[in-house]
Amino acid sequence: MPSTAQESPPQITREQDGRVLLQGNWTLPQHAALKAMLARTEVPAADIRLHTISALDTAGAAQLANWLGIERLEQMLAQETELQPERRALLQTLTRALKREPPPKAERISPIRQALTLLGQQTEQLGRHFWQLSGFIGLVLQSLFGILLRPSRWRITALVNQIHQTGLDAVPIVALLTFLVGAVVAFLGATVLGEFGAEIYTVNLVAYAFLREFGVILAAILLAGRTASAFTAQIGSMKANEELDALRTLGLNPIELLVIPRVLALLITLPLLTFVAVMSGLIGGALVSLVSLDIPISQYLGILADVPIKHYVVGLVKAPIFAFVVAVIGCMEGFKVSGSAESVGRHTTSSVVQSIFMVILLDAVAALFFMEMGW
């Protein structure tokens, strides 16, 4: 047993009468010594005795079987009568187990072919991804219109809960972040415009930047990082736990139950968060203007009042689009999770990267469009 003769190394001894005795501990702690010894010893043709081994575990038995070969070991098991019954059982179990088919060898592929395969796979995956995204958007819109006219199917509780989590809880971080960015933009304006003696236009810079772009895009990016990841992780762990399958077998539609409340919640909260973002950005700008440019609040407000309202509208119309994209990508990545916890992590990362990418891409497209339209 393992406790006896803990430190005795494995040995192979040749007796006077030609028998070969295996001795010592053939166990896991002796693995290295055993391996080295067996590598330099040829399998003797003479009678080999196993019963003299003082300790044998599966690691040692595996090496023994490897060294002797399975046929030889089986032969010896059949002949040797002095072998302890439990050792015999272990070795027999082992030889039986090792006789199964060896694992298929992986095919060697040249690096060039491998790279090309990878490129092809990635391209196909990208194409399939956009195909899936449009499919999922279609599915969401279909269920949305399906329940729009039937108030009995509206899930008010879930919706309010989601608005709380994605909107109300995000207010402090959105406000703080945009306040700081507003201050930074104002400093930037003060530095650059000051060289031309046009410090007063700092106010216009902050106002235009936040009303048209920064308010909505900062809120959307924060939402992508904060909420898209949460959606993916929530739905993904439900998928990994077969909860989505359970919903389906109960005759419930996971899109209607899980996706619609989340999409609607973001459609409501992102415009509101955009408003919060714009306001605290302007406050940040006002503070810097007051402290370092000596522009009093009344003058700041006066300049703001002259900025046409259409710039705010141009910023705000993008909010629902961003909200929809972020929510749909977050939910879809959740549905794509397959089984394991690792997959949840991978898809969560992917959903954040994708939704930030899509937000910025759409914003660039929108900027071009509005510029061409002269809005």
Next chain:
Amino acid sequence: MNRDTIIEVRDLCNRFGRNVVHEHLDLDLYRGEIMGVVGGSGTGKSVLLRSIVGLKRPSAGEVKFFGQNLLTLDAGARARLEQRMGVLFQGGALFSSLTVRENVALPLIEHAGLSRKDAEELAEVKLALSGLASHAGDLYPASLSGGMVKRAALARALALDPDVVFLDEPTAGLDPIGAAAFDQLLLTLQKALGLTVFMVTHDLDSLWTACDRIAVLSQKRVLVADTPERVAAYDDEWIQNYFNGPRGRAAYSAVQGN
């Protein structure tokens, strides 16, 4: 039988808030035996297992593992002691980012100091021993069936040839053939390696074929811990329903038939 005590549970109490799971629970595990632990749902079988292996700090009382309390040892001594036990968790708990072979090879590389190649070869042997098909080593746990997960988890629990293995419902979810093979494998390994086994199970066939002793958890303590025959004859309503219900009798007569 050698009555060398490996694990001593003394006066163990476990409670979660107001819910008392164990109260003054005593249990001994002797070297070389297979102990089955049974009990109704919610009697704290898994909690007992987690308390013994040191994953849960008991509310009161102590657990001695080879005469030492795991929770009071320093990290190094505790790690050395933990290498002497293997645990098969109910859900397998295979690391999902590693292949099955890497799962088994991990403790061999980390603790036994084997090279990756040696460890993976030995892991393949362990996988073969636990009855997995040869292609399974390259798969990730997410693509295994329930039975394969159990076998892979057993292979990992046995990776370091531990003195004691803890099995949490090892045959749940296996088909009867697989479950019977599992019992035989356990018996073989126990005889060959002097393995001590602590097995939480509901499988009556396993209890009758594999177990030397059965401990019944009931009324927040170990009601009785004795040979299967004596436990089955114990005068308690729950035990009588358990062992002498239709399923219990069928399992017993099957063993008698052999």
